[in-house]
Amino acid sequence: MTEALEPVFIGIDVAKATLEVALSSEPRSSSWANDEAGLASLLAYVEGVGERVALVLLEATGGLEQPAAAALCAQGYAVIVVNPRQAHDFAKAMGHLAKTDRIDAYSLAQFARTLNASDRRDKLLLKPAEPEQQELLAIVMRRKQLVGMHVAETNRLASMHASQRKSIRAVLKALEQQITQLDKDAGRMLKDHFKDKLELLKGLKGVGPGTQAVLMGALPELGRLTRQEIAKLVGVAPLNRDSGNFKGRRTTWGGRANVRSALYMASLSAVRHEPTIRAFYERLVAAGKPKKVALVACMHKLLTIMNAVIKSGVPWQPGYPQHATA
Known part of the structure; x- marks a missing residue:
């Protein structure tokens, strides 16, 4: 009875042609084609496991993972998509030095078990897009x-x-x-x-139609998270690299590359045309910050401004700097 109720963790290694699926409860993995027929077979296979499925983990693979992740979310399963660097580091830590689709899938299943026990599990869960x-x-x-x-x-x-x-x-x-x-x-x-959200950002210079399209399509969490969470999600939050007496330079990495690229172009424009961002940029440069570092800081500030404005429902006005730190 206890064995039948034991949770099952699923790891899916996604390639252009195949979906390699490993269950924590099974010694052998299964493989299907990464197409509509293969995805239907995958869903039927996971459905056969039933309510025992605790978490499904996929590695971000240039968007190839999105159909499977979205379909599993739509069926009500808890799904997390992790950064490849995190998945690879975990595999090495578990002693998986060789790399095959089967090994990668089992490593992801083990990683799913670990993440399921983490207090960050719910924050990492994939939210199905509209x-x-x-x-x-x-x-x-x-x-x-x-x-x-x-x-x-x-x-x-x-x-x-x-x-x-x-x-x-x-x-x-x-x-x-x-x-x-x-x-x-x-x-x-x-x-x-998306008219209602964009009306709130109407007065914010630098956020043109291209940036708006990327934000609304690729960042549905905008306005739902704290400024720290949204910055880490996109990959513009400076991360500590300190250990013992070593104090490393703060760096940004990971996150959603398409959103970061759009923010970069928006920040270039905002530094020239948006008084709030221009003043912030000039203050950093005057303090001795390299221009590239100052521009990344502007990306961070612009993102947190938009997040706070949409979250509050109060239209952006240059005279309200509290939006940037809400």
């Missing part, structure tokens, strides 16, 4: 891909034989049309589904 957030994020990701393709084709144009330049220009024109259409789609989504 359908409109998923659609907006897909638009943002596709736009980024097309912009990358546009840059690559532009770089080829100068060195390409004259006979092929017409082809490249045709591709560039098609890419530009697609990017323009995606911008229109993103604008429509922002207006239809």
Whole structure:
């Protein structure tokens, strides 16, 4: 009776072609294709374990993990997606020096058991995104891909034989049309589904449509967490590196790269056009901070301002610095 009620922890190693699944209660892992049919089989397999499933852990794999994570969340399972660095460090600590899909899946299952006992478990749980957030994020990701393709084709144009330049220009024109259409789609989504939140940020300079689309699609936690939590989630919080007598420089790492990139561009603009951020940046530089460090601090401040404004429901006004520390 006791054995039947023992919790089961699941680790899923996600690759482009496969989903390798390990259960803490089973000696062998299972594998399915990373497609719709394979995902349906995975859900049926996990459902067969029943209520014993305590936690499912996946490693972030460039977005490849998102369909499986979202589907498991939708079925009511507790799901955590961890940073690859954390997963690899845990595997090494457990003595898993070799690396295969099967070993990685079992290591994630062991990691799931550890995280389940942590007091941070609930904070780490994946919150299922709303359908409109998923659609907006897909638009943002596709736009980024097309912009990358546009840059690559532009770089080829100068060195390409004259006979092929017409082809490249045709591709560039098609890419530009697609990017323009995606911008229109993103604008429509922002207006239809995120108008209330964006109205609160209307007076904050530097936060343009591109940044808004990334924030609304890729950061649904905005306005729900404390300033410390949201900064760590995005990866702009300075982290201590102290041990014994060693006092290391504070650094930022991890977090959501797409949100960080959008914040970087927004901060570059805000440093020039938003008085609150410009004054903060100039004060740091005058105090001797390197410009790069000062800009990262501006990213942190801009994020915490937006988080506090949305959390409070009070529209941003430059005369209210308390928004930055709420």
